[in-house]
Structure formats: C-alpha cells, structure tokens
Amino acid sequence: MYTFSNKLKTFSFILMVLGAVGVGIGFMSSHKSFEDVEHLLAEEAHHGGHGEEAAHAAPAHNAHADASHDNHGKGHGEEAHHGDGHKKHVEHVMHQIHNRPWAALYVAAFFFMMIALGTLAFYAVQIASQAGWSPVLFRVMEGITSYLLPGAVIVVIIALASHFLGHDSLFVWMNPELTDEASVHYDKLVAGKSGWLNITGFTIRAIVFIGGWVAYRHFARKFSIAQDTADDNSNYKKSFRIAAGFLVFFIYTESMMSWDWIMSVDPHWFSTLFGWYVFASMFVSGITAIALITLYLKSRGYLEFVNENHLHDVAKFMFAISIFWTYLWFSQFMLIWYSNIPEEVTYFVSRFNDYKLPFLGMVVLNFVFPILMLMSADYKRIPWFVVMTGLVVLLGHYIDVFNMIMPATVGDRWFIGIPEIGSILLFAGLFIFVVFTSLTKAPLLVKRYPFKKESEDFHY
Secondary structure (H helix, E strand, C coil): CCCCCHHHHHHHHHHHHHHHHHHHHHHHHCCCCHHHHHHHHHHHHHHCCCCCCCCCCCCCCCHHHHHHCCCCCCCCCCCCCCCCHHHHHHHHHHHHHHHHHHHHHHHHHHHHHHHHHHHHHHHHHHHHCCCCCCHHHHHHHHHHHCCHHHHHHHHHHHHHHHHHCCCCCCCHHHCHHHHCCCCCCCCHHHHHCCCCCCHHHHHHHHHHHHHHHHHHHHHHHHHHHHHHCCCCCHHHHHHHHHHHHHHHHHHHHHHHHHHHHCHHHCCCCCCCCHHHHHHHHHHHHHHHHHHHHHHHHHHCCCCCCCCHHHHHHHHHHHHHHHHHHHHHHHHHHHHHHHHCCHHHHHHHHHHHHHCHHHHHHHHHHHHHHHHHHHCCCCHHHCHHHHHHHHHHHHHHHHHHHHHHHHHHHCCCCCCCCHHHHHHHHHHHHHHHHHHHHHHCCCCCCCCCCCCHHHHHCCCC
16 A cells, blocks of 8 residues: 655645745736726837746737737727727736636636646546556556546636636636727627537536546546455456447547637637647646656655556557657647638737747747657656656646746736746646545556456566
C-alpha cells in the first residue's frame, strides 16, 4: 500500500496557500478605476506601449476584439456607434483588465480537470481494448481520475461565478442584454445561438457531463477493487461492458463540453473540429500525467513491477498523440486561414497579432520538442528523459488552453504573472493532494485482473 508522505502533503498545502494568495492579489490588483486605466493608457502612449503592469502589449486595436470580445455586453460593432470613442476604448481596456484574474483562474482549473478527464478516457480505452501491457498502471490512472469530480465542479462554479459575481468576465453570451432586442447591446448572432447558449442549458448539460463521467469512474473503480478479492472474472466483465458504453458517452459529451466550456468564450466563432482538438490536448496531457506520477512513485520505491517497457509504451502514446494534436491544430488553422472568411479568420488574427509568442511557441512545445525527444525508442526508456519531455508537454498544453481562453476575455492585456502563476499553484496543490490521497486507498497493483500476469511480464 502507498503511504502519502508528509513532505509531499505539506508541499501540496504550501502550493494551495501560495496559489490562493496569488489569486487574491490578482483579483485585488485588477480592480482599476476609469481614471487609473486612462492614466495607464496615457503612460503607454508616452512610453510606446511597454508598461508591464498594463498591457503587456499595445492598446486594444483589433476591431473584432473590441466589438465581440468586450465581455460586458458590447455587440458586434456597437462601440463604433455609441458615445465617445475614447471613453469606450478606456472602458473596454478596463473590462479586459478586470477579466484577467477570472480568466487566469479558469485556464488553470480547466487544465487540471482535463488531465483527469483525459486519463479517464485512456483508462476506459485500455479496459475496452483488453490491453495486456497496461494493467500494472491501472491504480495510477484511478488515482489521477479521482480529481475529476472536484476539478470539473470547480470549472463550472468559476464559469457561473464569472456571470453572477464577475459581470460576465468569461462568457459574454451570459449577459441578458445581448439577446434583448430592445437593448443597445443586442447581438443578433448571440441571440441566434441562445437556444443552446443560455445559463439554464449550460448548467443542465454540465450536470449531465459530470454526472456521467463520475458515475463511470465510480463503478470502474468499484469493480476494479472488487476484482482483487473475487473468485471469478464477473467484475472484470462488468468493467469491460461499462468501459465500452462510457467511451460512446464520452465522445459526445466531450465535444459538447468543449463547445460550452471553451469555444463559447468566442460566441461569434465556431470550428467543427474543435471537440477533437480539445480531446487531443486532454488525452496527451492525461497520458503524460500517468508517466510522471508512475516515475515519481517508482523513484520512491513503489511500483517495482513497472519496468522500462511499460515506460516505453506510455512515452510512445505521448509521442503519437502529440503528432495527432499537431495534425488537428494544423488542419483547423490551415483551412480557416486559407479560406480567409472574415467571421472565421478573426479567431486567428487576434492570436497572431497579440499572442504570437504563446501561439507559435506552443507548437514548438507540443510538437517539435516531443518529436525530437521521443523519436528514439531508447530515449523512451530513460526515466529522466521522459520526465523532462513530459513537463514540457504539460507546459505546452497549459499554453494551449491559455491561447483558447485569454484572447476572448483579456484581449491584448495578457501577461503570465501573479494571477496566472497563483492559479496554477492553487490547482496543482489541490491536484497533488486529491490524487495522492486516492492512491493510498487501494494496493498499487491490481490483484486478480485477467491480464495481470501478462502485464507484469511485459517486454518489448
């Protein structure tokens, strides 16, 4: 049985406390008045737009961002028609600065939740495909998926709180004025999607998604532990059947979740490939977390039955899904860029103008780096090499989520500073605490699983 060391437990609490302080500082420092922002913009203009506290870029200039991304209800093109341009611009920048701590918190919350969800999908695939190499890693996967319930609930709470407490800081469509024809902020496109994009529907779907995922995780874990002491394979057979059913449910709900929880921050934009794209990101992040936690446990003297061949196979999945992610990233980007349809291409224009470094940098982190590091079969067997590559892959996919959320919420006022780092520390601490607490609840090796012997003797 695994024992959660006091050092690691203390470390997780320190991360949570430091993270909570960082998040608090982020919220307090973002509350700038109209005069503060006016002064900030004047300073930027004077210094050529290089003040770190602010904009981390030049004043907002993207017409689409100014119109459809103002998260306080400005409809497409409204700003051009109402009131003084200077006042509108200052208000727009003020709203973006106010949105930043909400967006930073949401990005980190979603990132750690998707690691757990990606791991759950991988676990179900292993059971449904009757894989013979992976049963020695099942308890690590079950430990990681224990974060799914708190992680997913936190994501939904932040999304709803951003409407009720944060004045629609994340999801502009939550503002009722956008669907009210009598309002000056009426947005025809958002109103047209209001049958799907409404708070009631959003909440009900979230309950269905989380309920289904967590129910599968609960029964899979229950059957897994029951199989340890069973006289026959009936629990394994039940686990096999529900894994196959869950994967069908997952493919549908994961796509809808990606529309609701990520794509709808840009309610004017859509991509038919988006569900697959988010899936690839969460799948590779989950597999990478399995590799890192397995190697950590092995370094502490646990998992003696895991050998370099198991590590090789996990690293092979990291390599393969990184290439799959790149294929989807390029397919989505190239088709939209080449067709150059204004309402589609604005998504990438804002990212190219204001997020060039993270946007292009994540392609290096998520594709170039893994393909160079993990191309060789020998390197996939070296623990420190896999750890180094895994940390880079996780950083790359955090930046991927960052690129999906930030341009629609904070525009060019982005910066990786206290709110972002604090949010990562907060959820990293919570993730470590929940996952390693779960690992103490059952033996780290499945006992009577039909493919246990095959997995222990696995060689490549």
